[in-house]
Amino acid sequence: MSQRRPPSDVVSDEKYDGKVTASVEHVEDSVPQAVDNDGELLLPGVREHAERRLVRKLDMRVLPTIVLIFILNYIDRTAVSSARLKGIEQDLNLTDIQYETVLAVLYASYVPAQIPSNMILNRISRPSYYIPFCVCIWGMMSALTGVTTSYAGILAARIFVGLPEAAFYPGAIYLLSRWYTRKELAFRSAILYGGLLISNAFGSLMAAGILSNMEGKLGIRAWRWLFYIEGAITVCIGLFAIWALPDYPHNTRWLSKAERRLAQVRLAEDAGEADEDSAHDTALTGLKQALRDPKVYILAVMTCAQxxxxxxxxxxxxxxxxxxxxxxxxxxxxAPPWIFATIVCCANAWHADRSGERFFHVAAPWWGVMVGYVIGLSTPSVGGRYVAMFLMASGYAGFALTLVWTANAVPRPPAKRSAAIGIVNGFGNLGNLIGSYAWKAQWGPNYHPSMIIGLASLALSSVLALVVRQLLVAQNRRLDEREAEMTAAERERIAEAARLEGLSLAEALERRKGFRYLY
Structure with a gap:
């Protein structure tokens, strides 16, 4: 067996020797050749219907829950922007720079917490407890924002909203990647991200109702009611999510043993190896593997720029x-620009799943934003600027696929994938922190400097996305050339996939040859 190091995109740096070969041969001998008791849904004539039913069950239970949470996630995060229209700056005596800092400070806790949060999520067995717990905490902190009476108070509240929020979006994408295949993940992730886009519509409409009708009720300002009501709703949904969210395919309580087996087999077939960490894969090794992958750095800077x-x-x-x-x-x-953006987001992701293409589906919506900025820079008319807002909002259809592309580009082992998602989204959200200072009040009402900054940033992200595409093309070429080489950890996961599917190791190795990165 060759002793050369595997290509850089391989999931582990371990070399294998005669001992590993012997253990693999032992695994091959132990692989069952027939479907056992919990494999009843894998039988010919049963599998196709059972798989559709499993995916439908996940879609009907998991997706509505995480979409609802994501709606509340961004409603809570952006409530300060709506409260600004009803006197929060005046009541708390905030200057323009202090208001911008109130927006930015959330990301000061949100950004660094994402990497350790996703590493924790990969190691715990019950994400159905961890994610809802974080939802309840940020809902409580959002509600407490309504009692603040000073600049220091609202800064503290925003920090403790951002900290638990870090668990949700990268965690939800990682959780979905443990259940859906590569050709299913983009559309489901877009539906999730549609929650963000719809939240901008519903959040504005909800804020309009609260701010216009609750002023002075019980002697309380309307902007304070905004935080109380939205935070209380978030806590209730967090408690509901404990029941609704799944754990992992091997231990979800509301699936039968045969359904759990089918869920594992689907993902094993999709990548040609089991979607599980080997005995050598830990949260720390996953982080190290992610940090050694140049694609992770490029995707992180790309996300920050976008x-x-x-x-x-x-x-x-x-x-x-x-x-x-x-x-x-x-x-x-x-509201209407975000409703339109949600439709664009879902349509874009649906086509991305059908075609398997990633670069143009990620970057093209940014180009629409750039057109919107050009319109905003070139015309003062109300109609033209409102049309530009539709194009700007639709740009989030590209961001909706960014972590999907990350999961596709860094697929195995799960420890590496979870760390990569945390790094990319965590570092990327520095763009939001910087952006909090990019739309200064003195630049209004036209905000031309802000739009120029946006144009330059999206141009940079487009170039970096092209670099990622070319790296994946090169890695697929290397897979063609060096398919016979793999690490011990990789062979261990393939052997586990073979066990799940009732195949011999040789059959599983042959089938794995079809795996390629999506670009």
Whole structure:
């Protein structure tokens, strides 16, 4: 057997020797050649229907829950922007730079917490407890934002909203990647991200209702009611999520033993190896493997640049207010662009799954934002600027696929994938932090400097996305040339896939030859 090091994209740096070969041969001898008791759903004539039923069960139970959580995630995060229209700056005596810092400080806790959070998620057995616990905590902290009376108080509240929020989006993407195949993941992730886009619509409409009807009720300002009501709803949904969310394919309580086996087999077939960590894979080794992969760094900087280019999201109610209407009409006008963006996001992801293409489906929506910025820079008309807002909002259809592309580009082992998702989304959200200072009030109402910053940032992210594409093309070429080589950990996962599917190791190795990165 060759002693050369495996290619850089292989999931482990371990070399294998005669001992490993012997153990693999032992595994091959032990692989069952027939389907056992929990493999009843793998039988010919049963498998296809059972798989559709399993995916439908996941879609009906998991997706609505995480979409609802994501709606509340961004409603809670951006409530400050709506509260700004009803006097929060005046009541707390905030200067312009202090308000921008209130927006930015959430990301100061949100960004660094994502990597350890995803590493924890990969090691614990019950994500159905961990994620809902974090949801309840940030809901409570969001509600407590309503009692703040000073700049220091709202800064503290925002820090402790961002900390538990770090568990949700990268954690949800990782959890979905443990259940859906590569050709299913983009559309489901887009549905999840549609929760964010819809939240900008529903959040504005909810805020419009609360801010216009709750002013002075029980002697409390309307912006304080906004935080109380939205935070309380989030806590309730977090408690519901304990029941609704799954754990992992091997231990989810609301699936039968045969369904759990089928769920594992689906993912094993998709990648040609079991979607499980080997005995040598830990959270720390996964982090080290992710840090040694150059694609992770490029994807992280790409995500940072695109989120800086899309940072208008935190100021969208302010931007619609520049059209010249009152507070209620401005908040209502903020909704249609996000509804349109949700439709674009789902359609884009559906086609990405069908075609298996990633680069153009990620980058093309950014180019629409760039067109929107050009319109905003070139015309003062209300109609033109409102059309530009539709194009700007639709740019999030590209970001919706960023972590999907990360999961596809860094697929195995799960420890490495979870760390890579945390790194890419964590570092990427520095773009939101920087963007909090990119839409200065003194640059309004046209915000031309802000749009120029956005144009440059999205141009950079487009170039980096092209680099990632070319790296994946090169890695697929190396897979063609060096398919016979693999590490001990990789062979261990393939052997586990063979056991799950009732194949010999030789059959599993032959089938794995079809795996290629999506670009």
């Amino acid at each position: 989120l800086l280019g899309l940072s208008f999201v935190n100021f969208f109610p302010t931007l619609t207010a520049t059209l010249g209407f009152n507070t209620t009409i401005s908040l209502v006008l903020a």
